[in-house]
Amino acid sequence: MRADELWIDNPLEGYRILNREKIEGILTGSLVGIPDVDAAVALARLVHDEFETFGTGGNPYADDRMDDEDSARALLALRQVLRRLGIEFNPPFRDFRTFRQFWIRDGASNSYQARRDILSRLFDDIHESLVQLELSTIESTLSSPISPRGTTGWPRVDEELAELRRHFSQARTEQDFRNVGNDCVIVLECLSATVYNPSRHLQEGGVEPPVSNTKQRLDRYVEVELEGAANAELRKLARATIEFAQAVKHRGTGSRRDAGIAADSVIQLVNIMRRILPDLV
Structure with missing residues (x-):
């Protein structure tokens, strides 16, 4: 709810x-x-x-x-x-x-x-x-973070992740599994609103992208927070996860497999974004 x-x-x-x-x-x-x-x-x-x-x-x-x-x-x-x-x-x-x-x-x-x-x-x-x-x-078969913390500490993101897990655990019909894709979109937009800080991540002379433009906002977050040659592989992993989450979030075939892939990718992305911050490394 x-x-x-x-x-x-x-x-x-x-x-x-x-x-x-x-x-x-x-x-x-x-x-x-x-x-x-x-x-x-x-x-x-x-x-x-x-x-x-x-x-x-x-x-x-x-x-x-x-x-x-x-x-x-x-x-x-x-x-x-x-x-x-x-x-x-x-x-x-x-x-x-x-x-x-x-x-x-x-x-x-x-x-x-x-x-x-x-x-x-x-x-x-x-x-x-x-x-x-x-x-x-919730008895869920979706992925869980390896961190001992059960949540990200971002209340709105955690609430939507819990809603995503609940809906997936209760899904039985094609329509139910398509609705899991809608939950994935909501989680990504909530994540976008949480991590993107215009004062830190907006390029000079640029226009702040809307919250719904999750790829652009999250990509910029990664670029700023994982700068430097030493973080090249981490940037590659984070961006690949962003791309994958964007690609699968609208797969509307209504199958448990596709809904699970979409949900797992979004959960993974949230936890990567959270782990980037030094207090949870």
């Missing part, structure tokens, strides 16, 4: 509204067909994003955003589902209004980054715990 599934599209009006019925279902544990851990992953991401939007100048009362009452109910639902999963979560606020009061008391009145940091301290461990819990419930 993804955070986007907690919204209801209204194409005639051109905006989304919060799916309050699903929020209530998560709160009461009555959401049919959705395990608590899957619901918690999606809701934690939704709440984190919405409180960050509110805290950094976004309009929480726009048509496709929560209002104050929604924020209170969503936060309550998150606390309740986490309690059922045995995860402690006690935020020092209960809705948008009290979040504003908290950041004022905390000295974050003049800094959007300080407010992001407040939320990161509250939510990052929650995201990590949920991904680990989700992975522990």
